[in-house]
Amino acid sequence: MVQIEEIRAAFASRLKKSVAAKGIDQxxxxxxxxxxxxVTPKAASKWLNGEAIPGPAKMQAIAEALDVKIEWLQHGAGDEPGHSSLRMTKDPASADRLSAADLVRDMLEKHGKGLPKEVRQRIASAANEPASNVITVDFSRPGQVGDEVWIAHYDVRAAMGGGQIPHEYxxxxxxxxxxxxxxRDLGLTFKEHFHLKMITGWGQSMAPTIKDRDPLLVDITIREFTGDGIYLFSHNEMLYVKRLQKKGKDRFKMISDNKHHDAEDIRVDDTHILARVLYVWNGQPV
Known part of the structure; x- marks a missing residue:
């Protein structure tokens, strides 16, 4: 007998394939x-994480929006849809953006060959499991209301200390x-408000600039080093919120503002910048 967990996991896999083929950032x-x-974003995240399956009406709405056949999305019946059968995103760059979990798998492939097999499996598995703590980010919706906009909070984990394994959804x-x-009156510079997202750092290594669990405002369109500053980045399969300085052509100096934590040199090629921190939500620009 097929267990409900297996049915949910299979549906989640098909849903993720449909979302990716549609060009929606993970x-x-x-x-x-x-x-x-x-539905609430929390309910939608349960579908993606294999914790629940939508009802018939919502399943139909999802299938139509993602341009897939409902019988395939719901039951896996028929051929898997190819990219050519789906409408491509209006933003070609979005198809090139990698999720944090994609970065983990990519770095394991490139740089993890020296790790024991069980360690590689544990890291890869952790990248796809729900995390219990948070970084907050929505990479898609503007949602303007008058002069105000909504910035969403998501359950991902990044650290200002030893790093955290990222979560895909x-x-x-x-x-x-x-x-x-x-x-902008506070002095922040950005092109569009929907480029701004919220994250939360963990740990004390960036104190007093950023304290444990301070919300941070980041610009997710900054995916490369643009000068000395605080960045959200992935290094050695972990997410960090740290200050970066360029050191020569091929290295960054990774700096903790807490003087009890020593600076560390890291390779540029092993560092994947995901966003730049613009503002600490305790009233402190960076």
């Missing part, structure tokens, strides 16, 4: 599905409403 998949099915926690004009 970190914004939960928010997009919640809009399609008119973060669960949304809550929305933060902000005014883009007010942010």
């Amino acid at each position: 970190w914004g998949a939960g928010a997009r599905l919640s809009e399609i099915a008119k 973060p669960e949304m926690l809550q929305d933060i409403r902000v005014s883009p004009k007010h942010l």
Whole structure:
């Protein structure tokens, strides 16, 4: 007998394939599905994580929005849809963006050959399991209301200390409403308000600039080093919130503002920048 967990896992796999083929960024998949099915982002994240399956009406709405046959999405019947059968995203760059879990798998493939097999398996598995703590980010929706916009909060984990293994489909926690004009009045520079997302750092290594669990405002369009500053980045299969300085042509100096933590040299080629931190939600620009 097929267990319900297996059915849910199989559905989640088909849903992820459909979302990816549609060109929807993985970190914004939960928010997009919640809009399609008119449910909370938390409910949508459960579909992606194999914890639940949508009902018939919501299944139909999802299939139509993702341009897949409902019998395949719901039961796996028929041929798997190819990329050519789906409408491509209007933003070609979005198809090139990698989720944090993709980065983990890519780095394991490139740099993890010296690790024991069981260690590689544990890291790869952890990248796809729900995390219990948070970084908050929505990579897709603008949602403007008058002069205010919504920035979503997602369950991903990044650390300001030893690093955290990323999670592929973060669960949304809550929305933060902000005014883009007010942010610019504070001295923040950004092109569009929907480039701004919320994250939360863990640990004390960036104190006093960033304290444990301080919310941070980041610009997710900054995916490369643009000068000395604090970045969200992936290094050696872990997520960090740290200050980066360029050191020569091929290295960064990874700096903790807490003087009890020593700076560390890391290779540029092993560092994947995901966003730049613009503002600490305790009133401190960076």
